[in-house]
Structure formats: structure tokens, C-alpha cells
Amino acid sequence: MATSEAAIKVRDVFHRFGAEGEQRFVRALADTSLDVAEGELLCLIGPSGCGKSTLLNIIGGLMTPSSGDVEVRGQPVRGPLPRDIAFVFQENSLFPWNTVLENIELGMTFQGVSKSERAARAAEVLAAVGLKEFAHHYPAQLSGGMRQRAALARALSLKTPILLMDEPFGALDEQTRMILGEDLSVLLAQSRKTIVFVTHSLGEAVFLADRVAVFSARPGSIKQVIAVDEPHPRRPEFATSAKFTALRNQLYRLLHDEIRKAVQQSSAADTARAGTERA
Amino acid sequence: MAMAAARRRSLLHGLARRPWLARLLVIAALLALWEVAARFLVDPLFLSPPSQVIMSLDKVFGTRGVPAALQLTLFELTVAFVLAVAIGLALGLVIGLQPLIRRSFFPIVLLLYCMPQVTILPLFILFFGIGAASKIAFGVTHGVFPVIVTVVAGVQNLKPILLVSARSMGASRWQMFRYVIFPHMVPSFFAGMRLGMSGVLLGVLLAELYVSVAGIGYFTTLFTQNFDPTKLLGLIGVLAAMAIVLNAVVRRAENHFARWRTE
Amino acid sequence: MAGNEADSPVPPRFRAKQSHVAAPPSPPSCAEGSGVEVVPGGAFEANSPAPPAPPFPKKKERAGAAAPQAIALPRKQVSVERAASRLIQAGFLVGLVAVWYLASTRWGVNRLLLPNPLAVYDNLLDILRSGEFIDDLETTLEELAAAFALSATGGITLGYLISRSPYWIAVFEPLFAAIYSIPIILFLPLFVLFFGLGPASKIALGAAISFFPIVINTIAGFGHVDRLFVMAARSMGASDYHLFRHVLLPAASPVILTGLRMGFTTALLSIIGSETLASLAGLGHRIVHLAEAMEMARMFAYIVFVIAIAVTLNTIVSRLEARGKRD
Numbered sequence: 001m002a003t004s005e006a007a008i009k010v011r012d013v014f015h016r017f018g019a020e021g022e023q024r025f026v027r028a029l030a031d032t033s034l035d036v037a038e039g040e041l042l043c044l045i046g047p048s049g050c051g052k053s054t055l056l057n058i059i060g061g062l063m064t065p066s067s068g069d070v071e072v073r074g075q076p077v078r079g080p081l082p083r084d085i086a087f088v089f090q091e092n093s094l095f096p097w098n099t100v101l102e103n104i105e106l107g108m109t110f111q112g113v114s115k116s117e118r119a120a121r122a123a124e125v126l127a128a129v130g131l132k133e134f135a136h137h138y139p140a141q142l143s144g145g146m147r148q149r150a151a152l153a154r155a156l157s158l159k160t161p162i163l164l165m166d167e168p169f170g171a172l173d174e175q176t177r178m179i180l181g182e183d184l185s186v187l188l189a190q191s192r193k194t195i196v197f198v199t200h201s202l203g204e205a206v207f208l209a210d211r212v213a214v215f216s217a218r219p220g221s222i223k224q225v226i227a228v229d230e231p232h233p234r235r236p237e238f239a240t241s242a243k244f245t246a247l248r249n250q251l252y253r254l255l256h257d258e259i260r261k262a263v264q265q266s267s268a269a270d271t272a273r274a275g276t277e278r279a
Numbered sequence: 280m281a282m283a284a285a286r287r288r289s290l291l292h293g294l295a296r297r298p299w300l301a302r303l304l305v306i307a308a309l310l311a312l313w314e315v316a317a318r319f320l321v322d323p324l325f326l327s328p329p330s331q332v333i334m335s336l337d338k339v340f341g342t343r344g345v346p347a348a349l350q351l352t353l354f355e356l357t358v359a360f361v362l363a364v365a366i367g368l369a370l371g372l373v374i375g376l377q378p379l380i381r382r383s384f385f386p387i388v389l390l391l392y393c394m395p396q397v398t399i400l401p402l403f404i405l406f407f408g409i410g411a412a413s414k415i416a417f418g419v420t421h422g423v424f425p426v427i428v429t430v431v432a433g434v435q436n437l438k439p440i441l442l443v444s445a446r447s448m449g450a451s452r453w454q455m456f457r458y459v460i461f462p463h464m465v466p467s468f469f470a471g472m473r474l475g476m477s478g479v480l481l482g483v484l485l486a487e488l489y490v491s492v493a494g495i496g497y498f499t500t501l502f503t504q505n506f507d508p509t510k511l512l513g514l515i516g517v518l519a520a521m522a523i524v525l526n527a528v529v530r531r532a533e534n535h536f537a538r539w540r541t542e
Numbered sequence: 543m544a545g546n547e548a549d550s551p552v553p554p555r556f557r558a559k560q561s562h563v564a565a566p567p568s569p570p571s572c573a574e575g576s577g578v579e580v581v582p583g584g585a586f587e588a589n590s591p592a593p594p595a596p597p598f599p600k601k602k603e604r605a606g607a608a609a610p611q612a613i614a615l616p617r618k619q620v621s622v623e624r625a626a627s628r629l630i631q632a633g634f635l636v637g638l639v640a641v642w643y644l645a646s647t648r649w650g651v652n653r654l655l656l657p658n659p660l661a662v663y664d665n666l667l668d669i670l671r672s673g674e675f676i677d678d679l680e681t682t683l684e685e686l687a688a689a690f691a692l693s694a695t696g697g698i699t700l701g702y703l704i705s706r707s708p709y710w711i712a713v714f715e716p717l718f719a720a721i722y723s724i725p726i727i728l729f730l731p732l733f734v735l736f737f738g739l740g741p742a743s744k745i746a747l748g749a750a751i752s753f754f755p756i757v758i759n760t761i762a763g764f765g766h767v768d769r770l771f772v773m774a775a776r777s778m779g780a781s782d783y784h785l786f787r788h789v790l791l792p793a794a795s796p797v798i799l800t801g802l803r804m805g806f807t808t809a810l811l812s813i814i815g816s817e818t819l820a821s822l823a824g825l826g827h828r829i830v831h832l833a834e835a836m837e838m839a840r841m842f843a844y845i846v847f848v849i850a851i852a853v854t855l856n857t858i859v860s861r862l863e864a865r866g867k868r869d
Binding site: 298301305306387394398400405489499525 | 623624626627630631634654655709712713714716717720721723724725727728729730731732734735736807810811814815818819825826829830833841845848849852853856
């Protein structure tokens with residue numbers, strides 16, 4: 001079965017929303033194929049609405065593609081794989097009625113982890129993300145950055161070989177983002193997990209990824225994959241190196257036209273929608 | 280002079296810092312107005328001053344049958360409230376969690392909620408008699424709808440990402456309910472209980488006032504017909520105070536269980 | 543009580559935002575999430591103002607990418623589901639009438655408890671044709687109009703004046719909220735004592751009861767206007783009048799409209815209620831009169847008639863509310 005060392009295999013995945021002829025019909029993802037090697041950090045980058053998140057949800061088994069296959073560690077994906085895959089979402093997905101600690105333990109409760117083991121792992125991941133003192137805070141009492149640290153801790157506590165991160169720092173300010181990115185790089189270098197990381201940020205992609213997959217505008221497909229040959233954990237100095245700048249510029253050139261296309265698409269769609277609503 | 284002015288200033292300052300003090304003053308002013316009106320302006324057959332009402336509270340409760348009537352009304356309220364909450368919670372969960380049932384029956388529930396139920400009060404008396412049963416039933420039909428509606432809303436307005444996230448971590452259906460849907464619903468459930476309690480109070484009191492052969496309704500009618508505003512005001516006042524206190528208690532509970540929302 | 547925040551030692555005027563008005567989770571509107579557009583409000587009991595209070599404090603979160611899409615269904619399936627629920631609704635109503643019919647004709651339920659639905663239908667037609675309802679309807683509607691006019695004018699005026707100062711909000715809002723939790727119908731005997739059995743007592747009671755949702759929502763509406771809007775308008779040199787006309791009023795009107803709608807349904811309910819309990823005329827009185835005369839079929843017909851009137855009025859009012867909010 002598991003003949004390849006690829007942790008994730010995506011084969012000709014196509015996805016659309018709605019049916020043909022409907023107003024909300026959207027070809028979200030054109031035929032996409034992709035391999036993610038064991039222990040690799042792959043960034044997906046592309047214009048808004050290009051289907052990066054859709055692809056991530058399909059890999060994680062949260063959505064079923066209209067056609068195509070996904071294999072995770074040799075097994076075809078039919079639904080969520082909580083033992084293999086943990087998610088970190090962009091939106092705050094902590095349960096607001098639970099404290100940070102309760103949130104972390106809850107994920108393990110779902111998977112039947114014993115009580116003592118839960119406590120031990122929770123303490124470990126809380127320390128790892130630097131939230132030890134905030135274990136008994138409610139999410140609403142934390143800043144956005146701390147909430148995402150907590151969500152990351154929850155995902156790490158599940159000890160899955162694969163981590164899917166959907167713009168985890170998307171809603172944060174630039175500086176928080178930078179610090180979280182550095183910390184994440186250190187953390188992930190230790191864990192050697194396989195990671196797929198969706199982002200909008202060119203710098204974030206270059207800073208974190210082993211490879212960056214650049215998406216075209218809708219219907220999204222992979223336009224090019226760029227390798228970032230730099231050992232983990234990445235040092236802050238990397239962000240100011242000439243290599244970093246060159247890669248970032250390369251990404252910018254690749255993305256620029258796609259982003260324009262995407263913006264035009266979405267404003268055209270807005271006009272069309274406004275038109276039908278008025279009618 | 281200067282000292283008086285300073286004292287006045289500090290008094291105003293104290294008031295500015297303490298809205299509740301001003302609130303008490305407003306209440307006192309209203310009571311004073313009532314006192315003056317009752318003593319000098321209005322026929323004592325219709326209105327008695329608050330001082331007299333308060334002084335004769337013991338007489339109200341000394342009236343033969345009043346303690347028993349209060350007890351009866353409280354009994355009806357309690358039973359109706361428990362039934363309304365239990366039925367409302369059960370129906371609310373069924374309606375909220377089953378899409379087909381929700382689409383089919385929630386509009387009907389809303390329609391019923393919006394109907395002036397008091398038009399069918401005579402029917403309740405015909406069906407359930409003039410005893411406690413009709414009052415309890417009428418209280419339940421008033422209290423149950425707000426509970427259903429808030430429970431449905433509480434189940435509904437859950438952010439989808441939380442369900443997605445629980446699913447991605449491998450939560451079973453039961454775990455989704457136990458750890459995600461239920462805790463999310465608790466604050467609205469308490470809000471529903473508070474609204475339900477107001478509904479139950481209204482329903483039971485309407486029925487009591489309508490039937491008026493026992494319970495509080497009998498005595499309000501009696502005191503009105505005897506032109507005894509002192510006792511009437513005393514009785515009504517006690518019930519009103521009770522309603523305020525009950526409401527405040529449930530609101531406290533509501534805030535307690537909703538503290539994760541605002542902190 | 544509702545005002546613990548107001549009891550805190552910091553003088554309200556020093557706080558950053560005008561946020562003393564407690565905004566409890568609003569009772570969901572009837573119109574919400576359903577095909578029917580009727581009014582919330584078993585009104586009497588809707589004992590809480592209804593400012594648009596989202597259950598979660600809004601954070602600047604972008605809409606979830608995965609979730610809504612994951613839940614979206616193909617349109618064909620949606621329309622099938624809608625048809626299915628319409629069918630179930632129709633079946634439910636037909637079944638209800640069928641059970642009623644069988645109970646009154648076959649199962650020997652006493653006719654004095656449950657008249658034949660056909661007889662009720664005949665009576666309803668007769669009532670409509672003869673026009674005998676006109677006097678009672680007129681009485682009820684006149685009482686309603688008077689009560690609502692009083693409570694709307696009083697509630698909005700007083701609410702606006704109080705909302706001008708955070709201090710007065712802190713003083714009065716908890717007071718109104720506390721009184722609002724009293725079932726004011728308790729005071730009906732007093733109103734009858736003061737105003738007699740005629741329309742005056744109904745108008746007074748209706749106005750007194752519907753005053754509270756209106757004043758509370760008016761305070762909440764004007765008191766909740768975002769400081770940012772006010773500052774933006776002031777920075778552009780808006781006068782007091784401009785500020786009121788172009789900032790405060792539009793920002794507050796949705797909440798005030800909700801209050802007016804709640805006040806209206808409450809007034810309607812309390813007027814029919816007090817007519818039922820103690821009166822000489824009006825629709826509520828007519829129903830009780832028929833109940834006492836044991837004219838069951840006619841009473842049922844009147845109940846149907848009154849409910850239809852009430853639902854129509856409430857629907858009109860909530861349509862108006864929705865339209866007012868759209869502008």
C-alpha cells in the first residue's frame with residue numbers, strides 16, 4: 001500500500017460549489033495534483049478565493065472533492081482523520097466557554113486519551129507555545145495572537161504526524177505575525193511534522209516553507225512550486241538575507257498578475273450579484 | 280455659608296459617583312408623590328398612601344386565607360415553570376437539532392408564540408376546570424414558547440467553525456452535543472428561562488384573575504370589591520416585589536453562565 | 543438587578559464608551575429563520591429589550607472559509623427539502639383539523655367542550671357577513687390606538703431625554719428594567735378601580751404595559767450609538783441638529799423600531815387581556831360573554847377571528863419595522 005514516502009498525495013482534485021448554471025456556481029479548484037513529503041513544510045500561497053483553503057479542507061477530509069483522490073499516509077481520505085491530521089484554522093476556533101487548558105484537553109478527550117496523559121500533554125504543549133500562565137483564561141480574555149498560540153497548542157497536543165494550518169495568523173497584525181512565525185519555525189523544527197500551511201503573506205511563506213506552491217487565480221491550480229533551501233529552524237537573520245529577498249521577489253512576480261486577475265474577478269462578481277439583487 | 284456650599288458640592292459629587300443613590304432618590308420621590316396624592320388629593324376608597332400600605336402588610340397576611348392563597352399561587356407557578364422549562368428544553372432541542380423538524384415546525388411554534396393566547400383563556404377553564412390545573416396549563420402555554428425559541432436559537436447561532444473544528448478532532452455525535460452544542464446553548468437557555476418565567480407569571484396570574492375563586496385572584500377581586508386599596512396594594516406590591524426578585528435571580532444565573540462571552 | 547455595572551464607583555461619564563445599557567440576548571424575532579413573517583413577541587412576556595445583540599462579541603474575524611461552504615447544499619436538494627417541510631406543515635394542520643372533527647363528531651367529546659369545526663366555520667361566516675363584530679372591533683382598535691399613541695410618545699420622549707446623559711441612563715435604565723419584569727397585569731384591579739370598566743382602564747393599562755419596552759429600547763438605541771460615528775461627525779463640523787438627524791437617529795432607529803413593535807404587540811395583548819378579565823365591550827369581552835353563555839361554536843369562531851386580526855396587525859407592524867430598518 002504505502003509504496004511512496006509522500007505523506008500526502010493529491011491526484012487530479014477538482015472542486016466546484018453549486019451546480020452548473022446556478023448563480024453561485026464556482027469552479028473553486030481546477031485539476032490539482034500535489035505530493036507532500038514526510039516531514040516537509042509546504043506553503044500554499046495564492047490570491048484570495050483561489051481554492052487554497054478548499055484544498056486544505058479536502059486533504060483534511062472536511063470536504064469531499066467533486067472529483068479526484070487524496071491519500072494520506074497511503075490511505076484514501078473519506079472523512080476527517082483525527083489521528084493523522086490536526087487543524088489550525090484562521091478563525092478563532094477555540095471553544096469560548098472553555099478555558100485554554102480545557103480547550104486543549106477537550107481535543108484529547110474526543111480521542112479517548114486518558115486523564116493523566118491529557119494533563120501531561122497539555123502542560124507540555126502549553127509550555128511549548130508559552131501560554132503556561134494563561135491556562136485558566138477564557139479565549140475572550142486573550143489577544144488574537146495568544147488565541148492562535150492556544151489553537152496551535154491544541155493541535156500539537158493531539159500528536160498527529162500531519163498538521164494543516166489554514167492562514168493561522170491571517171487575522172493578526174504584522175508584528176505579532178512575525179514573532180509567531182519565528183516561534184513556529186523553532187517549534188516545528190523539533191517536531192518534524194508534515195505540514196501544509198496556507199498563507200497570504202509572501203514573507204511568511206518564504207520564511208517557513210521547505211517548498212512554496214503558488215496558486216493561480218480561480219479556478220485555482222498550482223502554477224509553480226518553489227523550493228526554499230534553508231535549514232530549520234529558520235533564524236531571524238534569514239528574513240533579512242539576500243536569498244530571502246530574492247525568493248520573496250520571485251514569488252511576488254509570480255503572484256502579481258494572478259492577484260490582479262482575482263481582484264477583477266471578485267469585483268465583477270460583486271457587480272453581478274448587486275445587479276441581480278436589485279432586480 | 281461656605282460650609283453649606285461645600286457640603287452641597289460634596290453631596291452632588293457623591294450623587295454623581297453613585298447612580299444607585301440617585302435611583303433611590305427617584306424612587307423615594309415617586310413614593311412621596313404617591314403619599315401626597317393619596318393623603319390629600321384622591322378619595323381614600325381608591326388609593327391609600329404607601330406608608331399605610333407598608334404598615335398594614337401584616338394585616339394583609341393576617342387576613343384569613345391569604346397565606347393559603349399565596350401558597351396555592353406559588354405552587355401553581357412552580358409547577359407551571361418546571362413543566363414549561365422541561366417541555367420547552369426538550370422540544371427546543373428536537374426542533375433545533377433536526378433540520379427537517381425545524382423547517383417544518385419552527386414556523387408553527389413562532390406563529391403560536393405570537394398569538395394572543397388570552398383569547399383562549401375561557402377554553403382552558405372549560406377544559407381544565409376552575410382548579411389549579413387550568414392555571415398551571417395556562418402558565419405552561421405562556422412559558423413554554425420563549426423557552427423553545429431561545430433554545431432553538433441557542434443551538435442555531437453556533438459558529439460553524441466550532442463544529443468543523445470539533446469534527447476535525449474526531450468528536451463523535453454525542454461529544455459534539457455534550458461539549459459543543461450544549462455549553463453554547465446554556466446562556467440562551469437561561470435567557471429563555473427568564474422569559475419563560477415572565478410568561479408563566481403572566482399566564483398563571485391571568486388565569487387567577489379570570490377565575491378568582493381561589494388563590495391571589497380571589498383576594499384581589501375581594502379587596503377591589505370591598506374598596507380596600509390598602510390591602511389590595513399590599514398584596515399586589517408583595518407579588519410585584521417577588522417578580523422583580525425572581526427575575527433578578529435568574530438574570531444573575533444567566534450572567535454567571537454567560538461569563539465566558541463577555542470577559 | 544440589571545444594573546450592577548451602574549453601581550461601580552467609576553462615574554459613567556468617564557468611561558470610554560456609552561455601554562451601560564445592559565443588552566441582554568434578545569428574544570429571537572418570529573420572522574427569523576422561518577418562512578412566516580410574524581411578530582415576536584408573545585409580547586407581554588418578551589421581557590427584555592431587543593437591541594441587536596450578537597451572541598458573541600464581534601471580533602474582526604473574516605468569515606470562515608471552510609465551514610459555510612462545507613454546509614452548502616446543491617439547490618435542487620434545498621428545494622426538495624423545502625417542499626418536504628411544507629408538506630409536513632400542511633399534513634400537520636390537516637391532521638389537527640381532522641382530529642378536531644373526529645373528536646367532536648365520532649369520539650363523543652362533549653359539544654360544550656369542543657364544537658364541530660363545521661359549525662365554527664358557519665358561525666365565522668355569519669359573523670363576517672352580519673358585521674356584528676364591527677362595534678367590538680372598533681372599541682378594541684380605538685383602545686389600542688390610544689394606548690399605543692400614549693406609550694409611544696411618552697416612551698420615546700422620555701427615553702431620548704434619559705439617553706442624553708450616561709448618568710441618567712445609569713439611574714433610570716435598571717429601574718425600568720426592574721419594573722419591566724413585573725407582570726403589570728397584576729395591577730388590573732387598580733386600573734379598574736381608578737378608571738372603571740370602560741375603555742379608559744384598557745387604554746391606561748395598555749399604555750402602562752407597552753411603555754416599558756418602548757422606553758427601554760429607546761434608551762438602548764440612543765445610548766448605544768458608537769462613539770466613533772459621533773466623533774467622525776463632530777470632526778466634520780456637524781451641529782447638534784445634524785448630529786441628531788444624520789447620526790443618532792439613523793443609528794438608533796432599528797432598536798427603537800423593535801421597541802415600538804414590541805410595544806404595539808404588548809399593547810394589543812394587554813388590551814384584549816383586560817377586556818377578557820373586566821370590561822363592558824370589545825373583542826375580548828365578546829369571547830368571555832359567549833363562553834358564559836355556553837355558545838361554544840360562536841365563541842370558537844370569535845377566537846379564530848380575533849387571532850386572525852391580531853396576527854394580521856402584528857404582521858403589518860413587523861413588516862413596517864423591517865421596512866423602517868432597511869431604509
